[in-house]
Amino acid sequence: MAATTLTAANLADLPADVPGPSYDRSAVSVGIVHFGVGGFHRAHQAMYLDELMQQGQALDWGICGVGVLEADKKMAEVTEAQDDLYTLVLKHADGRREARVIGSIVDYLYAPDDPEAVLDRMTDPATRIVSLTVTEGGYHKNASTGEFDDRDPAIQADIAAEPGSPPRTTFGFLVEALRRRRDDGTGPFTVMSCDNIQGNGHVAHAMITAYARRRDPELADWIEANVPFPNSMVDRITPRTTDEDREELQANTGIVDAWPVVCEPFTQWVLEDRFAAGRPPFEDVGVQVVADVEPYELMKLRLLNASHQAIAYLGYLAGYRYAHEVAGDELFAGFTRAYMDREGTPTLQPVPGVDLDDYKATLIERFANPAIRDTLARLAAESSDRIPTWLVPVIRTNLENGGEIERSALVVAAWARYAEGVDESGEPIEVVDTGRAEDRIAAARRYPDEPLAFLSDRDLFGDLIDDERFTTAYRAHLDALHTDGARATVEALEQRLGR
Numbered sequence: 001m002a003a004t005t006l007t008a009a010n011l012a013d014l015p016a017d018v019p020g021p022s023y024d025r026s027a028v029s030v031g032i033v034h035f036g037v038g039g040f041h042r043a044h045q046a047m048y049l050d051e052l053m054q055q056g057q058a059l060d061w062g063i064c065g066v067g068v069l070e071a072d073k074k075m076a077e078v079t080e081a082q083d084d085l086y087t088l089v090l091k092h093a094d095g096r097r098e099a100r101v102i103g104s105i106v107d108y109l110y111a112p113d114d115p116e117a118v119l120d121r122m123t124d125p126a127t128r129i130v131s132l133t134v135t136e137g138g139y140h141k142n143a144s145t146g147e148f149d150d151r152d153p154a155i156q157a158d159i160a161a162e163p164g165s166p167p168r169t170t171f172g173f174l175v176e177a178l179r180r181r182r183d184d185g186t187g188p189f190t191v192m193s194c195d196n197i198q199g200n201g202h203v204a205h206a207m208i209t210a211y212a213r214r215r216d217p218e219l220a221d222w223i224e225a226n227v228p229f230p231n232s233m234v235d236r237i238t239p240r241t242t243d244e245d246r247e248e249l250q251a252n253t254g255i256v257d258a259w260p261v262v263c264e265p266f267t268q269w270v271l272e273d274r275f276a277a278g279r280p281p282f283e284d285v286g287v288q289v290v291a292d293v294e295p296y297e298l299m300k301l302r303l304l305n306a307s308h309q310a311i312a313y314l315g316y317l318a319g320y321r322y323a324h325e326v327a328g329d330e331l332f333a334g335f336t337r338a339y340m341d342r343e344g345t346p347t348l349q350p351v352p353g354v355d356l357d358d359y360k361a362t363l364i365e366r367f368a369n370p371a372i373r374d375t376l377a378r379l380a381a382e383s384s385d386r387i388p389t390w391l392v393p394v395i396r397t398n399l400e401n402g403g404e405i406e407r408s409a410l411v412v413a414a415w416a417r418y419a420e421g422v423d424e425s426g427e428p429i430e431v432v433d434t435g436r437a438e439d440r441i442a443a444a445r446r447y448p449d450e451p452l453a454f455l456s457d458r459d460l461f462g463d464l465i466d467d468e469r470f471t472t473a474y475r476a477h478l479d480a481l482h483t484d485g486a487r488a489t490v491e492a493l494e495q496r497l498g499r
């Protein structure tokens with residue numbers, strides 16, 4: 001098969017079964033600046049905009065991506081070489097692949113090279129939305145107090161910088177751009193968070209204004225009064241792109257793409273309708289634009305993301321390395337579904353238009369899609385940002401209401417066992433937890449002398465360590481994980497609790 005390097009000039013040479021932009025990309029202008037162009041943004045928001053553009057809509061809502069981290073240099077190089085084009089490959093469970101080339105990202109700026117260019121984009125009146133997928137850690141929220149946490153050195157540097165000087169962090173850029181827009185009368189843009197955080201808009205609002213307050217209280221007041229931060233629920237399982245994905249794409253289609261994105265066919269976006277200066281007509285491409293996102297967020301984070309945590313640690317300890325292997329194992333799939341039914345679901349609000357039984361059954365099917373090859377290592381990374389935001393609130397609510405907590409306690413114990421850094425066969429585990437890995441590993445290794453040491457960090461677990469019902473369950477599970485291993489522990493628990 002003839003090789004086609006992905007560039008604007010080569011779009012006409014795409015194979016017939018790989019559609020590309022049918023719209024004139026030179027007519028697309030930037031209306032959205034996006035921080036954190038990773039796999040998920042390219043599989044989700046950029047895809048929805050591309051669909052609108054295919055319908056001849058939203059041509060004034062093109063995306064300019066921004067990377068602020070050293071690690072984003074690679075994305076800058078690839079987008080430059082490929083005219084911001086990339087291939088999106090949907091992987092169906094039956095082995096089918098559906099590829100298309102996405103054209104809605106039309107510019108990319110690597111902020112450390114030219115921070116003023118980023119600010120120019122953000123202060124351009126045509127920019128009406130600044131969206132974010134900067135991961136849970138990118139919001140600088142202390143999980144226990146809920147307050148802004150300024151301990152990140154880059155954030156400290158931005159807080160201390162001279163007024164008007166070039167920022168380094170996402171918050172620094174947002175607040176400086178808003179200051180300039182206030183001062184020159186351009187007015188606000190909307191800050192649209194698309195990260196997996198409960199109340200992501202509320203959290204972005206609270207953290208960004210807290211940051212702004214440290215620099216300029218009047219500006220913080222102006223942001224409070226003028227900038228909308230809509231909440232959203234976002235969903236599409238998007239694993240990291242691998243070399244095999246690149247090779248497979250080329251072998252199947254001839255397309256040479258340095259950074260394609262692969263994901264599951266399922267996609268969902270529930271978005272609160274609160275924008276300062278308009279928005280694309282997202283509902284025309286299946287986005288659920290609603291007044292209250294909270295019930296959907298809780299459903300997704302407490303069923304999907306919290307279940308991912310169960311699958312990750314228990315599955316890894318049991319010797320699996322991929323999500324579909326764990327979800328395809330009846331014992332672990334049954335445990336996960338029982339967590340959802342008995343512990344996650346009782347903490348949810350009624351979710352308009354959703355049959356929760358169907359939703360949960362679909363989740364297990366999605367996890368079990370063998371084509372996705374989502375690694376447990378991806379799901380188990382950055383646990384300190386995930387367990388406290390997704391699972392701890394479930395445990396707290398159930399403790400308050402006299403609900404069940406046994407399975408959640410086992411997931412927390414499995415994290416502690418995983419964080420010891422050695423699996424059940426004595427092989428090392430790479431514990432990825434930015435800024436906290438050393439501390440987590442040290443706390444985990446205080447077992448068995450101090451069996452509750454892992455729970456003693458109140459930033460992560462609040463007062464769970466003071467609740468005897470929880471600590472009794474946690475201790476028993478942690479002991480069992482050490483003496484019997486993950487599989488036997490889950491088996492015994494499921495036998496004891498039944499369904």
Ligand SMILES: NC(=O)c1ccc[n+]([C@@H]2O[C@H](COP(=O)([O-])OP(=O)(O)OC[C@H]3O[C@@H](n4cnc5c(N)ncnc54)[C@H](O)[C@@H]3O)[C@@H](O)[C@H]2O)c1
Nearest residue numbers: 036037038039040069133134135136138195196236237238
């Ligand atoms: N991958 C998924 O399945 C998925 C699904 C739904 C939602 N999400 C959300 O999207 C986020 C990103 O996921 P991804 O798969 O694209 O990851 P990724 O690693 O491919 O990309 C993450 C991007 O965020 C940037 N980033 C990370 N920390 C940052 C910080 N402190 N400040 C600024 N930028 C920062 C990175 O530089 C990168 O551009 C997740 O954390 C989650 O909240 C992901």
Ligand SMILES: O=P(O)(O)OC[C@@H](O)[C@@H](O)[C@H](O)[C@H](O)CO
Nearest residue numbers: 196234235236237238305308379
């Ligand atoms: O991306 P994170 O760090 O928020 O969480 C890991 C996974 O649970 C998550 O990426 C899911 O795959 C995703 O939320 C599915 O929509």
